[in-house]
Amino acid sequence: MNVQSPNDLNAFWMPFTANRQFKTEPRMFVAADGMYYTTSDGRQVLDGTAGLWCCNAGHKRPKIVEAVQAQVAEMDYAPAFQMGHPKAFELANKLVNMAPEGMEHVFYTNSGSESVETALKIALAYHRAKGDGARSRLVGRERGYHGVNFGGISVGGIVNNRRFFGSLLTGVDHLPHTHLPEQNKFVRGQPEHGAHLADDLERIVALHGAETIAAVIVEPMAGSTGVLLPPKGYLERLREITRKHGILLIFDEVITGFGRLGSSFAAEHFGVTPDIMVTAKGLTNGVIPMGAVMCTAEIHDAFMNGPEHVIELFHGYTYSGNPIAAAAGIATLDTYREEGLFERAAELAPYWEDMLHGLKGLPHVIDIRNMGLIGAIELEPIAGSPTQRAFSAFLAAYDKGLLIRTTGDIIAMSPPLIIEKDEIDRIGETLKDVLTSID
Numbered sequence: 448m449n450v451q452s453p454n455d456l457n458a459f460w461m462p463f464t465a466n467r468q469f470k471t472e473p474r475m476f477v478a479a480d481g482m483y484y485t486t487s488d489g490r491q492v493l494d495g496t497a498g499l500w501c502c503n504a505g506h507k508r509p510k511i512v513e514a515v516q517a518q519v520a521e522m523d524y525a526p527a528f529q530m531g532h533p534k535a536f537e538l539a540n541k542l543v544n545m546a547p548e549g550m551e552h553v554f555y556t557n558s559g560s561e562s563v564e565t566a567l568k569i570a571l572a573y574h575r576a577k578g579d580g581a582r583s584r585l586v587g588r589e590r591g592y593h594g595v596n597f598g599g600i601s602v603g604g605i606v607n608n609r610r611f612f613g614s615l616l617t618g619v620d621h622l623p624h625t626h627l628p629e630q631n632k633f634v635r636g637q638p639e640h641g642a643h644l645a646d647d648l649e650r651i652v653a654l655h656g657a658e659t660i661a662a663v664i665v666e667p668m669a670g671s672t673g674v675l676l677p678p679k680g681y682l683e684r685l686r687e688i689t690r691k692h693g694i695l696l697i698f699d700e701v702i703t704g705f706g707r708l709g710s711s712f713a714a715e716h717f718g719v720t721p722d723i724m725v726t727a728k729g730l731t732n733g734v735i736p737m738g739a740v741m742c743t744a745e746i747h748d749a750f751m752n753g754p755e756h757v758i759e760l761f762h763g764y765t766y767s768g769n770p771i772a773a774a775a776g777i778a779t780l781d782t783y784r785e786e787g788l789f790e791r792a793a794e795l796a797p798y799w800e801d802m803l804h805g806l807k808g809l810p811h812v813i814d815i816r817n818m819g820l821i822g823a824i825e826l827e828p829i830a831g832s833p834t835q836r837a838f839s840a841f842l843a844a845y846d847k848g849l850l851i852r853t854t855g856d857i858i859a860m861s862p863p864l865i866i867e868k869d870e871i872d873r874i875g876e877t878l879k880d881v882l883t884s885i886d
């Protein structure tokens with residue numbers, strides 16, 4: 448029999464964490480309110496990352512808390528298959544109403560990773576439903592992050608997320624990433640150079656034949672790889688080429704959805720509408736796991752044939768549209784709307800941009816990128832010890848009362864959209880302190 452005290456740290460194998468480092472120097476949050484976390488030693492930490500890019504309305508928001516409490520007391524769970532409950536439908540309608548024109552149906556999941564798998568499966572099954580089943584290839588992009596399940600890491604392009612896990616899905620190709628540091632350094636907003644990188648899709652089409660390609664999936668703005676913005680004209684070009692060849696375009700909006708760029712979705716922000724949109728995170732303000740995949744009527748309707756008693760799509764999760772998640776989702780979308788948080792993000796964006804670019808010239812900083820309420824500071828890696836410098840910055844910031852996120856040697860930030868200007872100033876001052884104090 449194992450005998451472990453409840454506060455022993457050993458049993459929990461933590462995700463995407465340096466477990467041994469953490470367990471020698473634990474960092475524990477025990478409460479959260481508004482823009483701040485409280486640590487187990489009673490300190491306040493300013494949330495510079497909206498949790499993990501998900502608490503867009505900030506923490507412990509009354510409407511969401513109450514909705515979850517009321518729902519769990521009223522009905523804890525309803526079967527997701529062959530049964531329904533009203534809130535799942537209500538939330539779907541709200542989502543469709545805030546999504547770009549053309550996104551008319553919603554399929555629920557429990558995470559970004561599951562939303563990605565769902566989107567890829569819908570894309571493949573759609574072509575088959577149309578009698579076009581030879582379209583089985585999927586195209587992702589280098590440096591893309593689409594979660595951690597097998598489909599997602601196959602189309603994703605972050606080497607450490609792929610290299611340990613076998614040969615992944617077959618029939619997957621990758622577009623080049625859009626990071627051109629020589630041409631696009633310290634750019635505010637969208638970079639000028641790189642639209643031509645979308646043309647690589649024509650090379651992939653020429654190599655395999657368009658009639659074998661089901662879908663292209665990209666993050667309209669790549670977040671987890673360290674905030675890479677789409678060059679001007681890039682997404683438009685990708686839309687043009689996919690449409691020309693009958694290839695579905697999937698936008699992974701897990702980070703960009705729900706106000707991060709100062710609009711409901713990146714699709715709206717950039718004026719480019721995909722065929723399928725992948726969402727999660729901000730959908731429930733991070734409170735309860737939930738994802739949603741949205742698609743066009745054309746895709747949905749292709750499945751709606753055959754005898755009416757037969758299931759049209761053999762896919763779904765026990766917790767698809769879970770009542771508590773649905774209640775959290777409705778209250779979250781209401782909070783965003785009532786408080787005008789997407790507009791607020793757009794209004795604050797120039798101030799945020801000035802703060803970030805004010806860090807140019809500090810030690811180690813080799814690039815700064817931003818859009819909406821998202822920003823990245825790229826640091827020169829320590830020779831022979833990549834990621835060490837950014838990790839030191841993360842620890843130093845935490846000590847100084849600021850939560851940042853790092854990926855490789857890039858600091859990424861995405862504060863809740865309720866942030867105040869003086870808190871943006873504080874982030875800037877803390878980062879200045881951090882960057883001048885680390886090796």
Ligand SMILES: Cc1ncc(COP(=O)(O)O)c(C=O)c1O
Pocket residue numbers: 557558559560561563592593594595666670671699700701702727728
């Ligand atoms: C673009 C994108 N897709 C998918 C995911 C995976 O989401 P989850 O961690 O909820 O599975 C993430 C998470 O950061 C993401 O940024």
